[in-house]
Amino acid sequence: MNSTARSGLFGDLDVDVELDAPIGAHTWFGIGGRADALIRPHNEAALVTLIERCNATQTPVRILGKGANLLVADDGVDGVVIRLDHEDFTRLRFNTDGEVNRVLAMGGADLFKSVQELQRQGLAGFAQMTGIPGSIGGAVRMNAGGSHGSIGDCIQSVTCLDHTGQRLVYDRHQLEFDYRSSNLPDHLILSAVLELEPEDPVRLRTQVLEIFAAKKASQPMADQSAGCVFRNPRIDDERISAGKLIDEAGCKGERIGGAQVSMSHANFITTAPEATASHVQALMQHVRDRVEQEKGVILEPEVVIWSRTEQGAS
Ligand SMILES: Cc1cc2nc3c(=O)[nH]c(=O)nc-3n(C[C@H](O)[C@H](O)[C@H](O)COP(=O)(O)OP(=O)(O)OC[C@H]3O[C@@H](n4cnc5c(N)ncnc54)[C@H](O)[C@@H]3O)c2cc1C
Structure with a gap:
């Protein structure tokens, strides 16, 4: 990507840019090559404009979550890699739609922190994500989960941006979650509304600790990996x-x-x-x-x- 292409794409936008970025180092494997540009938008307006411009110039776009299910080839990738780690993209917002049991989780929110925060708030229905590294967006995309359930179990709706930058909302009745998959198109996941149940935080904490202990006993969680490499056939x-x-x-x-x-x-x-x-x-x-x-x-x-x-x- 030359300097004219770069300044046309993001030179005037409210974004952080790292050129020739070592994105392999941002994955849980900790290996792999570089991207032409790693871009961290500060807000949705900058993100939408960036996607519109990438679409107009046919610049490849990839979304990097926490890199917990990702292998980057040694010679890296071309185009733009977007990471949603600015605070606008990492928040949990409680009392969504005036409902105490509905939480708006932004696509870049961290799963570990979300499990803890929801437990502290006394909201049940997300403990199945205990011990699973990643972001809300990465988890929704592949319906991450395990023997205690999957993230799709508590999803009320998902808001995406398509490759043209258009905002689309998928409601529960339009969504299908299956084993490590969903029917969501290949869009950027901006946020998801979680439908949860009030529960005693102390009881929830016990549940979270039990699930964490079981995962720790069965998986090499301290090693560098990307979790399960193959799908269960x-x-x-x-x-x-x-x-x-x-x-x-x-x-x-x-x-x-x-x-x-x-x-x-x-x-x-x-x-x-x-x-x-x-x-x-x-x-x-x-x-x-x-x-x-x-x-x-x-x-x-x-x-x-x-x-x-x-x-x-x-
Ligand atoms: C130690 C360990 C244990 C694990 N255990 C489990 C487990 O028990 N169950 C399980 O299901 N998984 C498990 N995993 C895999 C991983 O945690 C999940 O797949 C998680 O959902 C990955 O999220 P991420 O944000 O890191 O995605 P990334 O690895 O960053 O990206 C994976 C894919 O999701 C896409 N993506 C990321 N964010 C977005 C977004 N906002 N919008 C659109 N697309 C996006 C990326 O483009 C990419 O295609 C484990 C991984 C590790 C390292």
Whole structure:
């Protein structure tokens, strides 16, 4: 991206800009390349204008949440990466629509902090997100969750910006959430309204601590990873644990370069400081091949991979 293109896109906007930004370092894997520009809008007006201009100039746009489900290729990505971490995009607003049990959660809000804040406010229905790193936008996009439920369980509506910058609201009856997926189009998620239930904060705290302890016991949460690398496949109408298949195929502990199939949860790939994105991709391919050979099942990635050959949303 040359300097004329840059100043035309965001030179006059209320945004923070980092050129040739090391976005791989912003992911939980902590590896991968750079983006032409990482842009942090200060407010919705700047965000909308930026998206309009990217659309008009056919500049690729990608949205970076907390990078907890993301692998950035070693040679990075072209175009613009947008991060919603200014305070306008990270707030929770209580008493939405005059309802004490409705909360407006902005797309850049942190899941850990949201779980804590909602627990303190005595609002139940979000504890299933305990111990899941990420942002509201990233979680809604893939209906993040686990054995205690998914974020879609409490979503009342979602507000998005499409690739032209137009604001669209999807109500509950238009939304379908399924296992690690939703029917939301590939738009920027600006916010979601959560429908929750009043509950005793002390009882909620106990629930949150129990879920956190269970996650800590079953996942390598302190290591660098992107959570589950593969989706649990559906076989004969039943979801089968990808981790179990990977374990039974003998892949636990296997490594390529600085990437390793976790010993504590076979569906996690963890990275050491010397790891590259190519190591992770090669290990993913190796695991897929082994599971296909040994178990006759083709695993599909859950982790999102950004590269120069995969185009952004605009
Ligand atoms: C230790 C660990 C444990 C995990 N455990 C779980 C678990 O139990 N259950 C589970 O479901 N997941 C789990 N994950 C994966 C991850 O937490 C979730 O996928 C989470 O939803 C990712 O959110 P994010 O903001 O980090 O998204 P990112 O990783 O930043 O992005 C992922 C995708 O979402 C898109 N995106 C992000 N924000 C927006 C937005 N505002 N609008 C539109 N698109 C957006 C990105 O463009 C990208 O395509 C785990 C990850 C780790 C590292």
